[in-house]
Structure formats: structure tokens, C-alpha cells
Amino acid sequence: DADVTQTPRNRITKTGKRIMLECSQTKGHDRMYWYRQDPGLGLRLIYYSFDVKDINKGEISDGYSVSRQAQAKFSLSLESAIPNQTALYFCATSDGGNQNTEAFFGQGTRLTVV
Amino acid sequence: GEDVEQSLFLSVREGDSSVINCTYTDSSSTYLYWYKQEPGAGLQLLTYIFSNMDMKQDQRLTVLLNKKDKHLSLRIADTQTGDSAIYFCAEGYDYKLSFGAGTTVTVRA
Numbered sequence: 001d002a003d004v005t006q007t008p009r010n011r012i013t014k015t016g017k018r019i020m021l022e023c024s025q026t027k028g029h030d031r032m033y034w035y036r037q038d039p040g041l042g043l044r045l046i047y048y049s050f051d052v053k054d055i056n057k058g059e060i061s062d063g064y065s066v067s068r069q070a071q072a073k074f075s076l077s078l079e080s081a082i083p084n085q086t087a088l089y090f091c092a093t094s095d096g097g098n099q100n101t102e103a104f105f106g107q108g109t110r111l112t113v114v
Numbered sequence: 115g116e117d118v119e120q121s122l123f124l125s126v127r128e129g130d131s132s133v134i135n136c137t138y139t140d141s142s143s144t145y146l147y148w149y150k151q152e153p154g155a156g157l158q159l160l161t162y163i164f165s166n167m168d169m170k171q172d173q174r175l176t177v178l179l180n181k182k183d184k185h186l187s188l189r190i191a192d193t194q195t196g197d198s199a200i201y202f203c204a205e206g207y208d209y210k211l212s213f214g215a216g217t218t219v220t221v222r223a
Contacts, residue, residue, distance in 0.1 A: 004156075035213075040122065042202060042215040043157075090156055102147065103211055105156035 003027045006091050006106035013081050013113055021076045021109050023091030030096040032074035033103065034058075034066060037088040046089075049074055050096060081113045118214035120203050125220045132190040134217045136203030139184060143205035146179060148188045151200040151216070160188075160201070195221050 007022045023032065030051050035043040045058030049068040063085060065077045078085055088110050092103040120136040138146070144165055149157040163170045163177045163186075170177045176189040190197055200216040 040215050042118070042213040044213075045210070048210075092157075102145075102159055102162065102206075103157075105158070107154075107156045 002107065004091055004093055004104050004106040006089075006109050008109060009107065010110045011112070013111070015082055015113055016080050019078050019081055019111070021089055021091075021111070023074045023076070023106060024072050025074075025091075025093045025104075026072065027093050027095075027104060028071075029093035029104070030071065031094045032068065033092040033094070034064075034074065034076045035090045035092065036060070036085075037090060037108070043090065046076065078111075081111075083113045086111060086113045117212045118203055118205055120201075120214040120217050122215060123218050123220070125222060126193050128193060128195060128221050128223055130193055132188075132193045132197065132219055132221075134188045134190075134201050134203075134219065136186040136188075136214055137184055138186065138203070138205045138212075140205055140212070141181075141184065145206045146177075146186050147202075147204040147206060147211070148175075148177065149202040149204060149213075151202065153199075157202060190219075193219075193221050195223075197221055 004025045013019050033048045034046040037043050044060050046064050047066040048056050067075045088108050090108050091106040094103045117139045126132045147162040148160045150160045151157045161172050174191045178187045198221045200218050202216045203214040204211045
């Protein structure tokens with residue numbers, strides 16, 4: 001089983017719909033992140049969390065919200081999806097106990113907004 | 115991200131060496147990383163180097179860091195077809211990783 005699991009793996013949704021992407025981890029890490037990947041832009045940080053109920057905005061948080069109700073879970077919501085949110089979304093975790101910020105990634109969720 | 119830059123494409127013949135280059139801007143970065151993304155998969159850490167090192171070798175991989183020029187490179191010796199992927203350079207400081215746009219490496223026979 002993967003250490004960082006994202007559901008769903010693929011999703012097509014309509015403009016204006018609310019959608020939630022789920023992430024769960026078995027690594028016991030405190031820190032969790034949501035990134036989006038767009039061709040030619042690399043990964044950009046949407047939100048991150050250092051602990052349960054701790055929420056911090058990343059580089060591109062507008063149009064997104066997150067929830068961290070348990071250490072192992074970090075969900076990303078699009079309240080009203082728009083086509084330019086079509087992207088590949090990655091959840092990641094890291095151990096906050098040292099300066100090595102190695103991140104462990106999920107398999108990604110491919111979201112298409114039509 | 116705009117703080118980390120890398121070329122977008124590299125084509126290399128099987129058996130040759132690949133060199134992927136990266137420049138970064140944040141001199142406070144503690145660690146610098148190379149991640150590999152295979153088609154349909156997430157990113158996996160390939161190797162990393164601590165900012166006070168010049169070089170790190172790990173089997174076929176050699177990482178060179180020029181801290182003065184803020185330049186990082188990844189050399190893959192004896193490149194194989196399984197090395198075809200997107201390679202991301204990333205810099206890390208405290209909690210945050212900043213990624214480059216990724217270099218797509220294509221290995222041709």
C-alpha cells in the first residue's frame with residue numbers, strides 16, 4: 001500500500017460544482033501539503049498544514065480551501081470549480097522534526113473542469 | 115516556480131551521460147533536491163545535497179553544487195531507457211520546497 005494515497009485519481013467535473021480531493025498518509029508525518037502541477041510551471045504550493053487544524057496559505061490559494069481534522073488526512077476543496085483549475089494535484093507529506101524537507105508524494109489526482 | 119529555473123527538455127542517446135542543470139535564487143536553502151516523475155506517477159526523491167557540500171555521488175547519479183553561482187546539476191551516467199522521465203530540481207528551507215518547471219528527459223536508442 002502506498003504511504004500517501006489520493007482519491008480520486010481522476011475526476012471530470014462541471015464549472016461551478018463543488019469538489020473535494022482527499023489525501024491520507026500512513027507515514028505519521030505532521031506536515032502535509034497540496035500542490036498543483038501545470039505543464040511548464042512545475043509544482044506550485046496551494047496550502048500546507050503543520051498539524052491538526054493548522055492551515056496556511058501557499059503561493060496560489062485563491063479558489064481553494066483545505067481541512068486538516070486528523071493527522072493522517074488533508075483534504076482540498078474547490079468550492080466552485082472553474083476551467084483554469086484543470087490540473088494535476090499532488091498531496092505530499094514531510095517530517096517536521098528536522099531541516100531536511102524531503103517530501104513524499106501521492107500518485108496525483110488529475111482534475112478536469114469542463 | 116520562478117525561484118528555480120531549469121531547461122524544459124533534454125534528449126540523450128542510451129548509454130551516454132545526461133546532465134540536467136538548475137539555477138536557484140534562495141541562498142538560505144538548506145537542502146537541494148532532485149525528484150523524478152515517471153508517466154502517471156507522483157514525484158519520487160532521487161537524491162539530495164546539503165548546502166555545504168560541493169558534490170554527492172550515488173551510484174549512477176552525481177550531483178554538483180556551485181553555491182556561489184547558485185547552480186545545481188544532476189549527471190546520470192550510462193543513461194537507460196528507464197531514465198526517461200521528468201526531473202525536478204527543488205530547493206528547501208524550513209518547511210517549504212520550491213520546484214523548477216521540470217526537465218523532460220527522453221532517452222533514444
